[in-house]
Amino acid sequence: MNVLGIETSCDETSVAVISNGKLKANLISSQDFHAEYGGVIPELSSRAHLQIILPLLKKALSIAGIQKDEIDLISVTAGPGLIGALLVGLSFAKGLAFSLDVPFVPVNHIEGHIFSGFLMDDKPEFPYLSLVVSGGHTLLLLVEDDMKIIKLGSTIDDAVGEAFDKVAKLLGFEYPGGPLIQKFAEQGNPEKIKFPVAKLKSKYDFSFSGLKTAVLRYVQSVQKENPQLDDEMKSNIAASFQKAVIDALVLKLNAALQEFEVKSISLVGGVAANQSLRKAIQNLGENYKKKVVIPDLTFCGDNAAMIAYRGLKLYESGLRFTFDATAYARLPQDAFQTF
Numbered sequence: 001m002n003v004l005g006i007e008t009s010c011d012e013t014s015v016a017v018i019s020n021g022k023l024k025a026n027l028i029s030s031q032d033f034h035a036e037y038g039g040v041i042p043e044l045s046s047r048a049h050l051q052i053i054l055p056l057l058k059k060a061l062s063i064a065g066i067q068k069d070e071i072d073l074i075s076v077t078a079g080p081g082l083i084g085a086l087l088v089g090l091s092f093a094k095g096l097a098f099s100l101d102v103p104f105v106p107v108n109h110i111e112g113h114i115f116s117g118f119l120m121d122d123k124p125e126f127p128y129l130s131l132v133v134s135g136g137h138t139l140l141l142l143v144e145d146d147m148k149i150i151k152l153g154s155t156i157d158d159a160v161g162e163a164f165d166k167v168a169k170l171l172g173f174e175y176p177g178g179p180l181i182q183k184f185a186e187q188g189n190p191e192k193i194k195f196p197v198a199k200l201k202s203k204y205d206f207s208f209s210g211l212k213t214a215v216l217r218y219v220q221s222v223q224k225e226n227p228q229l230d231d232e233m234k235s236n237i238a239a240s241f242q243k244a245v246i247d248a249l250v251l252k253l254n255a256a257l258q259e260f261e262v263k264s265i266s267l268v269g270g271v272a273a274n275q276s277l278r279k280a281i282q283n284l285g286e287n288y289k290k291k292v293v294i295p296d297l298t299f300c301g302d303n304a305a306m307i308a309y310r311g312l313k314l315y316e317s318g319l320r321f322t323f324d325a326t327a328y329a330r331l332p333q334d335a336f337q338t339f
């Protein structure tokens with residue numbers, strides 16, 4: 001069984017092949033040119049996907065050692081994401097599936113992230129708590145099995161990655177700013193500035209816009225005396241901000257670990273690449289004696305391997321899809337059960 005995965009929801013074009021349950025190819029082409037605009041430009045993103053998707057498919061098939069007529073199933077991200085960008089992958093996958101006469105599976109991008117731990121040798125065990133931290137989403141979920149995902153909470157404003165990117169912009173870093181915040185934070189003192197951790201009524205929701213504003217106010221107050229922030233200041237701000245984010249995430253995960261009897265914890269999404277966050281979640285898992293699965297960096301950011309994996313699971317569970325899937329920008333209301 002050869003499964004082709006296609007991902008084009010944002011600024012990564014990715015094509016993957018899973019053959020008989022083994023990942024054979026996972027090519028990711030990142031659109032670095034958005035950096036000069038300080039964020040992803042949807043129109044440019046769609047054009048770039050269109051340009052590279054076919055060469056990327058050819059390369060992935062050659063790495064996987066299969067011909068196109070050996071593809072048995074096509075799995076593609078249908079949303080959420082940038083509509084124009086999604087349409088490129090979706091139309092491409094539909095056309096290919098139709099011409100090859102193979103099943104086509106539209107996949108929810110967030111579900112792809114939620115199960116990305118299964119791409120690792122050491123996999124999550126059900127039931128598990130999944131903390132999804134990406135540029136567009138922040139979710140805490142109880143994953144009971146392949147088909148039952150219960151949403152415990154989500155952000156009421158900014159996503160974690162969005163907060164990283166906005167704070168990075170304040171510090172003068174290029175987009176995406178997460179990796180640079182991490183780099184500067186390594187040299188800084190996380191105790192230097194006390195940034196607030198939002199206190200919310202709902203037990204498992206998150207909020208990061210207050211933190212972002214607190215960083216803005218702090219930067220403005222420092223700039224009154226030093227218009228140009230030096231590297232030491234930037235490092236301390238980055239480290240203190242990063243600590244506040246991690247504290248907020250750990251707080252909610254800790255509460256969920258006390259309430260739900262789970263076997264493992266999985267941290268996923270682009271921000272799961274953050275080394276301090278990875279360490280904090282590992283430590284939390286050790287305290288509770290739970291298995292912790294955090295995917296390798298290639299499976300944290302957007303990738304087609306997770307889409308191929310999820311599409312295969314949906315297909316194996318008996319779901320069949322017609323070609324009428326449309327691209328969607330928001331999570332459908334019924335995508336996850338709400339706690």
Ligand code: KG4
Pocket residue numbers: 010133134135136137160161162164165176177178179181182269270271272273274275300301302
């Ligand atoms: O999952 P992803 O690749 O795309 C979305 O689906 O949103 O996540 C991208 C996000 C960006 O906001 C980026 O700044 C953040 O992940 N990110 C990081 C790190 N690497 C990427 N944030 C913090 N620390 C990192 N090392």
Ligand code: ZN
Pocket residue numbers: 109113134135269270301302
């Ligand atoms: Zn993503």
